[in-house]
Amino acid sequence: MTIKRLVAAMLLAGLSNSVLAEQSFTVQDIQVEGLQRVALGAALNNLPFNIGDTITDATLSRSIKSLYAAGHFDDIQVFRDGSTVIYRLKERPTINNIEFDGNKDIKEDQLNESLTAQKIVVGEPLDKTVIKEVENGLTEFYHGVGKYNAAVEMKVTYLPRNRVNLKIEFEEGDAASVRQINIVGNEIFSDEELLKNIESLYDLPWWRFLSSDRYQKQTLQGDFEKIRSYYLDRGYLRFNIDANQVSVSTDKTSVYVTLNVTEGEQYTITGVDFVGDLIGQDEFIKALLPLKAGQLYNGALVTYTEESIAKLLARFGYANSKVRTIPTINDDTKEVALTISVEPGKRVYVRRLEVAGNASTKDEVIRREVRQMEGAWLSNDALELSKERIQRLPYIEKVEFETKEVAGVDDKVDVGFKIKEQPSGNFNAGISYGDFQGLSFQIGVEQQNFFGTGNSAGISLSTNRYNRQIALSVTDPYFTLDAVSLGGQIFYSDTDYSSLSSNLEAYKQKRYGFGASIGYPINEYNRLNFGTNYAVNEINSLSEYDQLRHFRAVLMDKNDPDGGYKFTNYELIASWIQSTLNRGLFPTAGHELVLSGRITTPNSDLQYYKTTFSARKYIPLSNDHRWSFLSKLDLGYGNGYGSKNGYDYTLPFTDNFYAGGQNLRGFEARIIGPHAIYRQVSTIPGLPNPTGDSGGAYPTDPSFDTYIVSPRSTGGNAMAIATLELITPTPFVGEDYVNQIRTSLFVDAGNVWDTEFDLSRYDGLSPSTSQNFNSPALLDYSDPGLIRVSTGLSLQWISPMGPLTFSLAKIIQKEEGDDQENFSFNIGTTF
The missing domain is CATH 3.10.20.310 (membrane protein fhac)
Structure with missing residues (x-):
């Protein structure tokens, strides 16, 4: 109850x-x-x-x-x-400030981005319930990179007016090292064969202190996939990773990894079929197919086939195609039949092209390099080519593009190009010092993106104790819509080598004139340029060394043999340029070939030609292009054609090639090559005249002549210089400056020689003993085998003033008379 x-x-x-x-x-x-x-x-x-x-x-x-x-x-x-x-x-209290202390593995930008995603932002209210979640998330990140002793604590300091300061303190500790990796179940391939392909290093000996055996979860997961691919690429279609365990030592400084695998057996392909829509490219796709009946199954070839077909479809506007391979496995016969399913989807068209990030450069300058047209179907090839062309502009540092879907439409996209500019103005200056040339200084201003138009205009000035020159130039690379370029220049120079001390090849020269050029594109990578120059040269006080005998003979005025030389030339210029470089400045991939020639017309005072060939190739050695290899070759040759007064025309000494300085580092500028030779005629006194005075002097037999070799080079009409350069990451430089600073180790080798030099002219002659400076030995200056070699370190920086280059070099091979210049600094030159 x-x-x-x-x-x-x-x-x-x-x-x-x-x-x-x-x-x-x-x-x-x-x-x-x-x-x-x-x-x-x-x-x-x-x-x-x-x-x-x-x-x-x-x-x-x-x-x-x-x-x-x-x-x-x-x-x-x-x-x-x-x-x-x-x-x-x-x-809730308002967040007044957020501070980080002790973080090294995680940058502050990453932390702020993560906190913003969890609504922890200065000026916003603090939700205390997420504090523990943030601490656990950051600790889990450290565990993923092997730092099991890491600790993260978010401290809250209360302030007046219901405000708080947040301080996240990190104790990262040391990363655990991979002590051992064991593979269980493998019989076909040994542990050593499988583990040599992975990135995770383990149990390194002490002498490999530059390598790291730090444990990282993501790296280890990638290594598992590499082991899987190793088997699949060799036909083991049923290979499987049954389990993996990562054990941490008690002191949390080491990890032990165990991988349990089932290898299975090899499978042979019996045939390859297609299903779906091949957009009418059936024969081409089948011819492209690397998979054949009778060969072992190869996972890499399957992936390559899918990517190749998808890339082909993307060329025709099918950007969202789905290509997948369906295997039909017969475990009894150990065979597999492959069916490749192709779903091209809808053809995608470009509605609008957008350009962002170009603060100085006009949109039209960027758009004229774009090969993807609005209204046309989307082509990945056209987009990649557009990126290369834009990035090849010298005033563009980096280019990225992305496609954005148009709301409510499934067959149209907008393409956005994001531009990162770099200084387009080039302040060109150089400072160097040599025993004979003294202190030299060059200065110039060139704007390669004049007022954002993409046109280049500049003025250059240089002066040292023997030379002054000025040049004005302007070029419009898109004079017409189809990229025909037009340019012009005016130049003037005044050189006075006679102001130098010591017995050098002294002369004075004035050169002035003007020229014009026009260029035509052949295709995306090749271009032809043509030009003409009108140049007037005036030479006085010429030091009469022996190699100038032909030059003097064709220009000398018999009525004024002691006068100067004045000659006017009409020059025709042509060049061919092929470039696949990925960037305009500091490229890391691709090549550039430049062949150019210049010839004076028959109605010129001097008849000669000059050709040069330059080739450089960049080979990236890492996926991020931080490591790259450069090989470079510069060749040159010039000579005269025709004759006058019984003397053959030769290449004027003012157009000779020189080496040393920037093109052969470690040697003083212009020092490499033939040296001036002064032939001194031996004389005997004449008979006295009736007044008792001397009757003058008379030359003796030429075999009694003597000679003096100048310590300075006069240059030569042939040149060959090769460079091998290893481009390396620059220490202590952040990601923001990767494309602005370059460090490299180099080896330069080359020579300049004179194909017209005749050593036999000096057979039996003795060097003069009356010279007042140290004369080098006489060499065979027609010998191209007198190779000079140097090696060193170069640092280049694209500064707001323009490219700065610092070189520290050591000579390996030299010839007598070569002067060294171990350190050099230059503004306005990049390699």
Whole structure:
């Protein structure tokens, strides 16, 4: 009986509470207490009722949830005073500042990005419930890179006016090293054969201190896939990684990895079929197919086939195609039939091209390099070619593009090119010092992106104690819409080698004139340029060394043999350029070939030609192109054609090739090559005249002549210089400056020689003993085998003034008379 009464009482009590909960009342007033930062209106907008509404206690419960959901409050209490509803709120504190301490593996930009995703931002309210989540997430990241001793703590400092400062303290500790990797179940391939292909290093000996055996979860997962691919590429279609375990030592400094595998057996391909739509390219795709019946299954070839077909479809606008290979496996015969399913999807068209990031360069300058047209179907090949062409501009540092879907349309996209510019102005200057040339200084200003038009215009000045010159130039690379270029130049130079001390090849020269050029594109990678120059040369005070005998003979005025030389030339110029370089400055992949020639017309005062060939090739050695290999070759040859007064025309000495300085580092500028030879005629005194005075002097037999070899080079008409250069990452340089600073180790080798030099002219002659400077030995200057070699380190920086180059070099092979220049600095030159 007692139990029945108790049950009845409980039922009545429950019924009574239910009735009370459902009792309603009309709200006459709403009061909110505790607001500081949040506006009253913003708080009331989150309530599910207004004054005058009839509500129940259940409505009040829902209102608490609504206020919490707004994210502004830490604590909410609600009270009812008759028909008045009272809320007592405690606002969340506002984040005043966020500070990081002790983080090295995670950059602050990454941390801020992660915190923003979790709504921890300066100026926003702090949700304390996510603090532990942030700490755990960062700790898990450190575990993923092998730092199992890492600890992360977020400290909260309370400030007046309900503000807080957040400080995230990191104790990263040392990363655990991979002590051992065991593979269980492999019989066909040994552990050594499988592990030699992975990136995770383990149990390194002490002498490999430059390598790292640090454990990283992502790297290890990639290594598992490499082992899987190793088997699949060799026909083991049923290979499987059954399990993997990573065990951490008790001191958390080492990890042990165990991999359990099932190898299976090799499978042979019985045939390859296609299903789906091959967009009419059936024969071409089948001819492209590297998979053949009878060969072992190869996972790499399967992937290559899928990618090749997808790439082909993308050329025709099918950017969203799906290509997958379906294997039909016969485990009894160990054979597999492959069916390649091709779903091209809809052809995608480009609605709009957008350019961003070009603060200085006009849109049209970028767009004229783009080969993907608006309204045409989307082509990945055209986009990649467009990227290469834009990035090849010397005032563009980096280019990226992305395709964005058009809302509500499944066959149109917008393509956005994001540009990162670099200084387009080039302040060209150079400072060097040599024993004979003294201090030299060059200065010039060239704008390769004049007012953002893509045109180049410049003025260059150079001066040292023997030379002054000025040049003005302008070029429009898109004079016509189909990229025909037009340019012009005016130049003037005044050289005075006679102002130098010592017995050098002294002369004075003035050269002035003007020229024009026009260029035609052949295709995306080849271009032809043609030009003409009108040049006037005036030479005086010429030091009469022996190699100038032909030059003097064709220009000398018999009526004024001691006068100067003035000659006017009309020059025709042609060049061919082929370039596949991936960047205009500091390329890391591709090649460039330049063949150029210049010839004077028959009505010129001098008849000669000069040709040069330059080739450079970059081979990236790493996926990120931080390591790259450069090979470079420069060749040159010039000579005269025709004759005058019985003397053959030769290449004027003012157009000779020189080596040393920037093109053969470690040697003083212009020092390599033939040296001037001064032939001194031996004489005997004449008979006295009737007054008793000397009757002058008379030359003796030429076999008694002597000679002096100048310590300075006069250059030669042939040149060959080769460079091998290893481009390396620059230490202590962040990602933002990777494309602006370049470090490299180089080897330069080459020579300049004179094909017209005749050593036999000096057979039997003795060197003079009357010279007042040290004369080098006479060499066979027609010998191209007198190779000079140097090696060293180069640092280049694209500064706001232009490219700066610092070189530190050591000579390996030299000849007598070569002067060294171990350190050089130049502005305006890159290699």
